[in-house]
Amino acid sequence: MQALQFGYTIVYVPDVTASLAFFSQAFGLTTRFLHPSGSYGELETGATTLAFADHALGHANFSGGHVAASESAQPLGVEIALVSGDVAAAYERALAAGATALAAPTTKPWGQVVAYVRCPDGSLVELCSPVAGA
16 A cells, blocks of 8 residues: 555634635735635645635535634644744744734753744644754
8 A cells, every 4th residue: 555645734714715814924824725715725835735624614524513623712632833943933923913822932852942822713833943853
């Protein structure tokens, strides 16, 4: 059997256009694609795609529904990690764009700087420096 390759992550959100705009303003990522219906969109993120789909599409895909991060009091146990050479600046930019602070930049024992924010759509984002030697 051939090994699988990680292709993309889709985050189900209340408003795809708003999530794309937030990720552009907060993290400097540009929109690669937005379906004319507004129900699905992708960001320009390199080899692996970060995409958003509206909750209606999620409900159509999963007969049992799904947990909406936007309606959860706590962040879901899945995060989007964005690597930055200046975590503190990325953290402040995200907060200025409307993210909620979860954990200010902290240097971990292995030397990596890590911070956490929650996006207006409920997504959990880790902002982190590159891991030394990785």
